[in-house]
Amino acid sequence: MPIKTQRWCAPMGPEAGLRVLVCRYRPRGLPKAQETWDVWHRELAPSPELFDAFYGKGRTPITLDAYRERYVQEMRAQQALIASLAARVDRGETVTLLCSRDCILEQVCHRSLLAGLIEAARRP
Template structure:
């Protein structure tokens, strides 16, 4: 499978290909020597405002549906990067999208939403 999703703390597998960290913030306290990704694309992660709204910082937390809708809107500005990743997958390269170790529900995670956007871009 050329497009994969994982938590960044999951050890790399030989067939992971290009491992991309898609978190807005780099994991705290992790030395560069222990990074498990090849490249960090912070703009593919949810904005700080969206994260705060989802986590309920200073407000009532937004629903998963609202989070999904807002994240997809934010990613409209990243169409070019998403198209580039889709092209890599089309060429047979494996791309593994990595996010927070705290994201344990893959269906509700932005890495899954981004994978859907990449797959949709492949269909075009």
């Protein structure tokens, strides 16, 4: 499968292809020499407002369905970047989307939603 997802701290081999960090913030205290990604696209992460709304910071958390819907809306502004990743996959490259080490529930993580958006942007 040319689009993969995993946590940035998980062991990766050369089959990971282009490793794209899609977190809003760079992992704290990690020296540059220990980075596990090739490129960081913070704009592919949920906005701080959406993140806070989902985790209920200061208010009742939004539902998972509302989170997904709002994330997809936010990513409309990133169509060019999503299309460029889809083009890489179309050329046969593997793209691995990396997220926080704290993000252990793949079905809730935006990296899974993003993988779906990249897949949808691929040429038939």
